[in-house]
Amino acid sequence: MKDMSVISVRHLKKYYRVHEKEPGLKGSIRSLFTRKYTQVKAVDNIDFTIEEGELVGFIGPNGAGKTTTLKVLSGLLYPTSGEVSVLGFNPWDRKAQFQKQFALVMGQKNQLWWDLPPMETFILNKEIYEVPEDQFKKTLDKLIELLDVKDILKIQVRKLSLGQRMKCELIAALLHNPKVLFLDEPTIGLDVVMQKVMRDFVKQYNRQFKSTIILTSHYMGDVKELCERVIIIDKGKILFDGKLQNVIDRFARNKIITVVFSRDIDQRKLAEFGNIREYQFPRAKINVPRKDVAKLSAKLLSDFPVADLVIEEAPIEAIIREVFTGKMKQTNA
């Protein structure tokens, strides 16, 4: 049975066998002879499929197994068990045909030659991926324009700022027009302006080239703005796979009402409405159950001297935190 999905993962497990080792060279040599192994279940039986052109957010707390999954999909790690297919290839075979069609970008690693200007790495990658001259020029010009890096192409990489370097990393990774793109925390360490530039770029790249993208990030802003679909993973298991909006609908049990009072009020009375997150006259923030929002805000308006009232969704970070801390399993089970 031929799978039509661009990425398909079935019953994937990746267990690391780590041996305990005393620190230092001596420990290393000793451990060559006597080893005690323990197992880390980094990815523990996950399934998902991703179709062409999707931009999927892969989120989870530290150590959840995100990077491990991306490494398996890139052919860097051999799965412990399960089936993985990307563009119809088994990534671990590391066929040139496959490698020419995907790219992996890790926010905390770089491929640019540190002592040379970024342009040198671009030219080298052109040859490595055997990109025809005219296509190379066209793609490069476009990427340079989109990311606005014309002025830094001839400067040694070691002299670039983190943000400038990240832009060039992206260009180096995209010169061969990959159909599939794995972005592992591409916005890490960037300031808000640069984060926005990256987001806009990724969004545009996804639209223009119909490329399939998996993105991991700890910044919910990235996910909220870019990804319609999210896969939430924790301790190697998938907790949720679906529309981001569904996460909010399902797991955001509360909304936040912000009230501004015109006169000081009795806090104890206010506490009956819900959990007071903060109160500093004249402003109060209250968590209220979603279903009671309308009723409670009406009551607030009639019971208190209200100058202003705003109803908001809980921040996505808080919702995701609830999912991580297990509240989700209760609602889900």
Added chain:
Amino acid sequence: MRISSFKKYFQVAKTSWSGGFVYRLNFVMWRVRNVVQLIAIYFLWFAVMSRNPTAFNYSTSQMLTYILGTSIIRALVFGQRSIDAQGEISSGDLNNYLVKPISYFRYWFSRDIADKLLNILFSIGEITILLFWLRPEIYLQTNPLMLVSFLLASLLAMVMYFYFSFLISMTTFWIPEENGWPQRFFIFVILEFFSGGLFPLDILPPAVYAVLGKLPSAYFLNTPLQIYLGRLDLSQIVTSLFMMAFWIVVLRLLANRTFRKGLKIYGAYGR
């Protein structure tokens, strides 16, 4: 190899070459170290030979030619960038190559070639200056057969050392401490002597030479230079060349296997 494939590795060498010039100071210091060592060994042997012109069954010109010759052969055989591979294995930067349509071996071989070229150019320049300054008597080999054998042996030594060195780098999969430098340093120290970098190995007592001369390390410097000096007869030369070819096959196989084994345990470090 296909044309596009050749272009790929040619570009690697070219990029490496321009990268090499960035480390100008580093490179110059490396050359200075080589020259100082060369001059020290040269004068040591100059002193020994002028007291005792036929010592160790070597004429003065043969001995001094051997010493000066090690400089050029050293640049060809030992000149390398590929020691950086162990750092990449240890840090996880190896990932960069594993996701690309490129062979890690050929990649480093191309970079080594670029580095050897640079080193040989400098070495030839240095030797020329030394020749003008010291005016030693030089042994000139004129037999074309010997010269061809010498060239062939030097190239085989180069390939052989590449795989040998790569094998050492591969130990970093299992001993990643300090980017694999402890084990590398150990090899460097041993090799200096075992390869014949300090003196020709056949001046050692016969019992010792019988062992050292058979080790693969003897082929790196000692054998090519012995051939140049005409100290090996034809059957010895043929045997040596065959042995080198044999070692290349063995070391290549070992390096390949170890690499694949290493990849299996390789955690693809670095998140």
